[in-house]
Amino acid sequence: MEDNAIVSLYWARDEAAIAASDEKYGGYCGTIARNIVGDRQTAEECVNDTWLRAWETMPPQRPSRLGAFLGRITRNLSFDRYRQSHADRRGGGELAAVLDELAECVSGGETPEDALSRQELAKAISDFLGTLPRVKRQMFVRRYWYGECLGDIAEKCGGTPSAVSTALGRMRSSLREYLTERGFEL
Amino acid sequence: MLGDIDDTFIMEARKASVRYTPVRNVLRGAAAACALVLVCVGAVWGIRTWRAKGTDAVGTDALPLLSWQENTGEYVTLPVVTYRGAYYEILNMSDTAALDRHGLPHAITGKMVGEQVVQVRSDGGDVFTLYEYADYSGVNQMAVLIAARDGQDDDKTYSYAIFCNFIRQNTALCDTAQKMFGIIGVYGAEDITRVQVGETVVDAKRFYDLLCGADAKGEDGYQYDVFFKMNEKQQQALCIELADTAQEVHITTKHGFCACGLTYEPKIGYVDWACNHYKLAEPLL
Numbered sequence: 001m002e003d004n005a006i007v008s009l010y011w012a013r014d015e016a017a018i019a020a021s022d023e024k025y026g027g028y029c030g031t032i033a034r035n036i037v038g039d040r041q042t043a044e045e046c047v048n049d050t051w052l053r054a055w056e057t058m059p060p061q062r063p064s065r066l067g068a069f070l071g072r073i074t075r076n077l078s079f080d081r082y083r084q085s086h087a088d089r090r091g092g093g094e095l096a097a098v099l100d101e102l103a104e105c106v107s108g109g110e111t112p113e114d115a116l117s118r119q120e121l122a123k124a125i126s127d128f129l130g131t132l133p134r135v136k137r138q139m140f141v142r143r144y145w146y147g148e149c150l151g152d153i154a155e156k157c158g159g160t161p162s163a164v165s166t167a168l169g170r171m172r173s174s175l176r177e178y179l180t181e182r183g184f185e186l
Numbered sequence: 187m188l189g190d191i192d193d194t195f196i197m198e199a200r201k202a203s204v205r206y207t208p209v210r211n212v213l214r215g216a217a218a219a220c221a222l223v224l225v226c227v228g229a230v231w232g233i234r235t236w237r238a239k240g241t242d243a244v245g246t247d248a249l250p251l252l253s254w255q256e257n258t259g260e261y262v263t264l265p266v267v268t269y270r271g272a273y274y275e276i277l278n279m280s281d282t283a284a285l286d287r288h289g290l291p292h293a294i295t296g297k298m299v300g301e302q303v304v305q306v307r308s309d310g311g312d313v314f315t316l317y318e319y320a321d322y323s324g325v326n327q328m329a330v331l332i333a334a335r336d337g338q339d340d341d342k343t344y345s346y347a348i349f350c351n352f353i354r355q356n357t358a359l360c361d362t363a364q365k366m367f368g369i370i371g372v373y374g375a376e377d378i379t380r381v382q383v384g385e386t387v388v389d390a391k392r393f394y395d396l397l398c399g400a401d402a403k404g405e406d407g408y409q410y411d412v413f414f415k416m417n418e419k420q421q422q423a424l425c426i427e428l429a430d431t432a433q434e435v436h437i438t439t440k441h442g443f444c445a446c447g448l449t450y451e452p453k454i455g456y457v458d459w460a461c462n463h464y465k466l467a468e469p470l471l
Contacts, residue, residue, distance in 0.1 A: 028200065067200065068193035075189055102188065122190035129195050141199035144188050158357075 003066035010058035017058075018051045025067055029074040035147035036078035037085075046081055050074045075145070098147050101172060121184060128178045132171065139164055140171050267306040267314055267333070267347065274347040276314065276333050285346070287436070289444040290330070294344040299332050312336070316347060328369045329443060350447060351460040360404035360462040363397040370437065370445045377440050383450050383470055384433035393437075393470065397457060400464035408463035412454055428453060433471075 009017035033043035063069035142148045150161040265276040300320030313336035331347040375394035435448035457464045
């Protein structure tokens with residue numbers, strides 16, 4: 001089913017929207033969730049919560065890219081679940097490594113001023129990504145948006161995990177420099 | 187913050203998984219361009235053959251088929267459709283040089299249009315109806331099809347759709363030379379009338395035997411064999427050398443069809459055909 005049709009089902013308050021979303025994007029969202037939370041059961045819960053959140057937000061929202069919209073919800077929910085389950089401990093798992101790497105170039109803080117500039121920062125990061133060659137951009141997004149492990153990225157994008165790691169390290173340095181030049185305090 | 191990046195990049199990363207060969211792919215395009223300048227006709231292909239793993243919409247996220255335009259001096263994206271697991275280029279019928287290169291008639295008449303096989307959508311979003319090439323029975327149906335752009339029912343304009351490459355899900359795999367020859371209707375050396383490597387005409391039987399007896403490799407094996415243990419500078423240097431010395435190979439069949447999508451790399455003794463690489467047992471020239 002086309003994305004527009006699925007969105008229309010949401011707007012029509014037709015529960016078939018959930019089934020259609022699950023059929024088309026269940027695997028996709030499930031992968032995102034598993035990359036972040038680690039275990040299958042929690043991931044399934046995140047995916048189910050995704051459909052609920054989508055139901056609550058459409059209407060009023062009418063996403064032009066349903067896949068990214070649902071994926072983003074799954075990602076946020078999965079991060080929330082991850083934080084809950086790791087509130088009192090640190091380390092271990094792919095996400096911990098991902099967050100450690102990202103901390104080199106962008107803060108994960110949520111202060112009010114951060115919230116104010118959050119959109120600007122996201123825009124700047126998007127602009128930075130737009131300057132990258134396509135394959136490197138995919139590596140970056142796979143690692144830091146989808147939370148994929150280096151081995152998977154190497155398999156999908158080519159090269160070895162160490163080569164991917166090196167490329168990501170360079171991209172992080174470039175991102176840090178890019179953001180600093182534009183006045184972001186990191 | 188990273189969660190709010192542009193949707194385009196999120197979906198792009200989801201859809202497209204391409205082989206990361208940073209320098210080489212660019213320079214292989216350059217190699218194609220150089221070869222084309224030597225031949226001085228029409229277009230030559232820089233075919234990107236790798237495909238996303240696990241994607242569900244074949245063709246929609248394919249990397250572009252690029253063509254070097256001699257008259258403008260730049261690459262343009264060619265209209266490409268996918269059919270039966272392969273890419274097909276829709277030829278521009280006004281590009282008579284390209285038609286001549288393939289040995290195809292300049293006009294498609296009604297009797298040449300065979301059975302309708304499928305409707306497909308090009309990367310550019312145009313819908314084409316593909317037909318068998320009825321008037322060219324000697325050529326395997328995979329080599330050439332006839333395409334009509336949708337929405338032209340009353341006055342259809344037909345074009346040729348030429349096989350370019352299989353859609354490769356696993357770059358470690360390759361096709362035998364026999365299979366590739368079969369696509370153009372060649373089942374033995376006797377089905378070939380002429381083989382030209384660069385400016386040199388070579389013995390057809392020797393060429394056929396060499397290729398069929400060659401060690402066939404997919405992209406992974408080829409990269410490993412040619413670039414293993416090289417640093418980036420060495421890779422670049424070799425890429426440039428390969429690009430400078432690469433020679434186009436044209437195989438003309440007894441049916442008059444000419445397959446042009448092959449390249450011979452004399453320095454390393456490889457013939458590249460679609461997404462396959464054949465390491466010859468002895469130099470071709």
